[in-house]
Structure formats: C-alpha cells, structure tokens
Amino acid sequence: MEITTDGFTFDFPKxxxxxxxxxxxxxxxxxxxxxxxxxxxxxxxxxxDRYLFIEIKNPKNGAADYAPKKKCKECGHKENPTAxxxxxxxxxxxxxxxxxxCEDKVDKPCHFICLITLDDAMLLQILxxxxxxxxxxxxxxxxxxxxxxxxxxxxxxxxxxxxKIYGTCKKA
Amino acid sequence: xxxxxxxxxxxxxxxxxxxxxxxINILIGENGSGKTHVMKALYSACCVIDEKEDRTxxxxxxxxxxxxxxxxxxxxxxxxxxxxxxxxxxxxxxxxEQQDRMISCKISSAATSLKRxxxxxxxxxxxxxxxxxxxxxxxxxxxxxxxxxxxxEEIYADIIDRALIPPSKGKPTMARRELLKIxxxxxxxRVIEKNETFxxxxxxxxxxxxxxxxxxxxxxLLYTLIINDSLxxxxxxxxxxxxxxxxxxxxxxxxxxxxxxxxxxxxxxxATHDYVLLKExxxxxxxxxxxxxxxxxxxxxxxxxxxxxTLAGLSCNPIRQAYEDILDRQLSNF
Numbered sequence: 292m293e294i295t296t297d298g299f300t301f302d303f304p305k306x307x308x309x310x311x312x313x314x315x316x317x318x319x320x321x322x323x324x325x326x327x328x329x330x331x332x333x334x335x336x337x338x339x340d341r342y343l344f345i346e347i348k349n350p351k352n353g354a355a356d357y358a359p360k361k362k363c364k365e366c367g368h369k370e371n372p373t374a375x376x377x378x379x380x381x382x383x384x385x386x387x388x389x390x391x392x393c394e395d396k397v398d399k400p401c402h403f404i405c406l407i408t409l410d411d412a413m414l415l416q417i418l419x420x421x422x423x424x425x426x427x428x429x430x431x432x433x434x435x436x437x438x439x440x441x442x443x444x445x446x447x448x449x450x451x452x453x454x455k456i457y458g459t460c461k462k463a
Numbered sequence: 464x465x466x467x468x469x470x471x472x473x474x475x476x477x478x479x480x481x482x483x484x485x486x487i488n489i490l491i492g493e494n495g496s497g498k499t500h501v502m503k504a505l506y507s508a509c510c511v512i513d514e515k516e517d518r519t520x521x522x523x524x525x526x527x528x529x530x531x532x533x534x535x536x537x538x539x540x541x542x543x544x545x546x547x548x549x550x551x552x553x554x555x556x557x558x559x560e561q562q563d564r565m566i567s568c569k570i571s572s573a574a575t576s577l578k579r580x581x582x583x584x585x586x587x588x589x590x591x592x593x594x595x596x597x598x599x600x601x602x603x604x605x606x607x608x609x610x611x612x613x614x615x616e617e618i619y620a621d622i623i624d625r626a627l628i629p630p631s632k633g634k635p636t637m638a639r640r641e642l643l644k645i646x647x648x649x650x651x652x653r654v655i656e657k658n659e660t661f662x663x664x665x666x667x668x669x670x671x672x673x674x675x676x677x678x679x680x681x682x683x684l685l686y687t688l689i690i691n692d693s694l695x696x697x698x699x700x701x702x703x704x705x706x707x708x709x710x711x712x713x714x715x716x717x718x719x720x721x722x723x724x725x726x727x728x729x730x731x732x733x734a735t736h737d738y739v740l741l742k743e744x745x746x747x748x749x750x751x752x753x754x755x756x757x758x759x760x761x762x763x764x765x766x767x768x769x770x771x772x773t774l775a776g777l778s779c780n781p782i783r784q785a786y787e788d789i790l791d792r793q794l795s796n797f
Contacts (some may be wrong), residue, residue, distance in 0.1 A: 448791065
C-alpha cells in the first residue's frame with residue numbers, strides 16, 4: 292500500500308491499512324474531526340502485528356514548530372528549538388495514542404517513528420530526548436501497553452533500518 | 464597559495480594528487496589515512512622558501528617527519544624503493560597562463576634529488592599548529608632543541624619560534640581587532656610573554672600558561688599568532704586537530720576566527736575528526752567563503768582520495784559513518 296504526503300512516498304507491502312491520520316477532508320471516512328483540540332501524526336499504518344504512528348518533519352520547512360514559544364517555568368529562559376521540537380513530537384504521539392484508544396484501535400503494539408530530515412548526529416540528540424518522554428518499561432500499576440518504541444530516522448536511516456521490515460520511503 | 468600536492472610512494476600514499484582551495488581546506492579521514500602527512504609535506508615545502516630557512520626540502524622533510532633516515536619516507540612495496548612528493552603553488556599576481564610553480568623531492572635508498580622552481584620573490588609565511596600544546600613548554604625549549612637531540616618533530620620547535628615573535632608595532636587593523644576580541648572574550652583575557660613564559664592577563668592578574676586549561680592555551684596561541692602578524696594575507700596556516708582539548712562549545716569561536724582569517728587572505732589547512740567543528744563550518748560559511756573538504760579513505764588498494772565543496776558531497780566520511788553506526792545501534796535498542 293502506497294501513500295504520498297509531506298514530500299515522501301511510502302510503500303508498505305504488508306499493510307492492512309494506511310491512511311493520512313490528520314485528514315482534514317470531512318468527506319473522507321478517515322476525517323480526524325478533533326484537530327482543534329488534539330494533535331495527530333501524519334500517517335497511520337496498520338500492519339498484521341503492529342501500528343506505526345509516522346510523523347514527518349522537515350526542519351527547513353516547518354520552522355514554526357521549532358521556534359521558541361514560551362519560557363520554561365524552572366529556568367525562566369525560552370525553550371530552545373530542539374526542546375520545542377521534542378515537545379511537539381511528544382504531544383503528537385500521545386494525542387494520537389489517546390485518539391486511537393478512544394477509537395478502540397490500540398489492540399496491537401504501537402510504534403512511533405519520526406522521519407526528520409536532519410543528519411545522524413543531530414537525530415541522535417533528538418532520539419535521546421524523545422525516548423526520555425516515553426517510559427521504556429511499563430510501570431507496575433499499568434494494565435495497558437502504551438507506546439512500544441520511539442524512533443527518529445532520516446530517509447537514509449529509514450532505508451538502513453526499516454525498509455526490509457516495514458517498506459520503503461522515498462522522496463516524492 | 465598552495466594549489467596541489469602529488470605523492471608517489473610516499474609514506475602511506477602510493478599515488479595520490481590533491482588540489483587545494485585558496486581558502487580553507489579541511490582534511491578528514493580515519494587514523495592512519497595520511498592527513499597529517501599531507502600537512503607536514505606541504506608545510507616542509509613552504510618552509511624551504513622562508514627567509515630564515517637555509518635548508519633544502521629533503522632536510523626540512525626529515526626534520527618535520529623525524530624518520531630514522533629519509534628513505535623511511537618511501538612507501539615500501541615489492542619492486543619499489545623510490546618515493547616522490549611534489550608541491551605546487553601560485554603567486555597572487557601570476558597570470559592564468561602561467562603554470563603553477565613546483566618543488567619536488569625524490570627519495571630513494573641510494574640518493575635524494577630535488578627540483579625547485581619556486582621563485583623566492585613572494586614568500587608565504589607558514590605556521591603549523593600541532594595537536595599538542597607547546598606554549599606551556601616554551602621556557603628553555605628552544606635552546607634545548609638547538610643544543611640536544613630530543614625526540615620532538617621540528618613542528619614543535621617551529622611553533623614556539625613563531626609564538627615568540629614579538630607583537631607588531633602600531634594599531635591593529637579593524638579585522639585583526641575583531642579577531643582578537645573574539646579570542647580574548649573566549650579566554651577571558653589577553654596573552655603576554657615574559658622571558659619565554661606565556662601568561663593570560665586579565666583584571667585578576669597574570670596566570671602562567673601551565674595553569675591554564677589546554678583548550679584555552681590553543682586559543683591563546685592563535686591570539687599570539689594574530690598579534691605578531693604571523694597570520695596575515697598571503698600566509699598559510701596548518702592546524703592539526705583544532706578540536707583537541709577544546710570543549711565543543713568553543714568550536715563556534717574557532718570556526719568564526721578561521722573563516723575571518725580566510726576572508727583576510729590566509730590559506731588554511733585543517734585535519735579533523737570532529738563532527739561539531741565540521742557542522743559549525745557548514746552553518747557559518749557564507750557563499751563567498753572558499754571551503755574544500757578532502758577525504759582520505761583507507762581501502763584495500765591503499766589510500767583513496769576525494770574532494771568536494773560540500774561535506775555532503777563526500778562519499779567517504781568516517782565521521783558521518785561513526786554517527787550512522789551509533790544511531791543504528793540506538794534504533795535497534797529500545
């Protein structure tokens with residue numbers, strides 16, 4: 292199944308369903324309908340054994356997402372662009388999971404993948420910060436799984452790590 | 464300016480030719496890929512026409528590389544025992560029709576032959592900053608080096624000689640004042656020298672260099688070289704691993720200074736293993752800046768070489784490959 296969005300074409304040969312998660316077209320059955328209140332990732336992929344939440348970020352295009360907007364309460368300084376980006380991605384992931392929970396669609400493990408057009412060294416920094424926002428082990432009180440894994444990749448890292456297991460990602 | 468170097472069976476190289484930018488030349492490559500050898504060979508050639516140098520190319524090569532004998536610089540292989548290095552340069556006022564001027568040294572176990580077509584009318588003062596700081600060791604080093612056989616390559620004695628040149632007379636130009644301000648802000652003071660001992664001087668007093676962080680000593684050396692006019696238009700700077708002992712936060716300052724020096728007409732050669740330094744160059748360089756990236760790659764057939772105006776244009780980049788490897792291991796570990 293193919294989908295093209297935000298400058299990339301993905302092909303997931305084993306997918307059961309692939310759709311634009313933050314769909315704004317009311318006429319479509321995949322219309323999001325809560326985007327005034329909740330954020331959402333760009334693409335939802337249902338595979339036989341898992342869901343993929345895919346968010347695409349091109350820092351050269353979406354400067355607004357990374358511009359410091361508020362002061363952090365503890366330090367009194369403006370948040371840096373990296374912290375703003377990570378906080379934006381974290382909210383998208385959590386809101387998407389909550390939305391899917393309300394749809395009763397978290398019956399398989401959910402994996403969050405950020406496709407970001409940065410080099411590997413900068414991705415490492417973002418990946419470390421992003422993983423700190425998601426528990427890597429289920430707390431004892433939880434009865435339900437949350438996000439199984441968080442990844443940050445650029446197109447080359449996608450090709451190396453995901454093309455064989457999920458499918459391909461190419462510039463549109 | 465230096466335009467080209469050619470190696471034939473010289474140290475790690477079998478047959479390599481590298482063309483240079485008149486601005487900044489950044490050499491990357493794994494350990495043992497020959498980055499420092501390129502810079503040392505170029506520096507040795509530049510020194511031959513220095514006004515205070517009375518030795519020949521082969522003698523300077525021997526002092527800078529410090530092999531047991533000069534024939535050790537030949538890349539040994541079956542059936543080969545002759546090595547050669549050629550360095551090419553141009554003067555600013557050379558016409559496009561004029562050929563680059565070449566100096567060469569051919570080395571064999573039996574003899575060494577030299578060809579020299581470098582005119583002495585236009586000198587390019589050359590400065591080589593080695594990986595290790597030497598300013599803290601400056602007191603007495605020169606007389607020790609001149610009188611005894613000690614195991615230091617000559618680049619270490621040369622940099623102390625350069626740093627001990629007294630400050631130039633007169634008011635510094637605006638461009639030099641800007642450079643000195645960047646450096647003095649970074650090290651919180653200015654550098655002075657008394658009886659071959661270097662000090663950082665600021666409102667708290669004078670701090671001798673051995674008590675100063677090694678990263679600051681590096682910036683202090685740069686300050687000294689600017690204030691004594693070692694780095695002016697037409698001069699050549701070689702800097703081996705500027706990142707050594709330097710906190711990555713200071714890389715931005717180093718790159719700012721190097722870009723400004725290049726805009727003033729200094730030709731610069733850097734060997735580096737540092738991602739942060741490369742990234743700072745990528746982000747701070749303006750369209751008119753002349754930067755060339757040169758990658759030396761270890762292959763089964765020896766050392767291969769490629770050059771590009773952009774870092775992304777290099778297919779062999781071991782720094783990028785190292786991060787790629789860490790990212791992939793991180794991705795598979797959650």
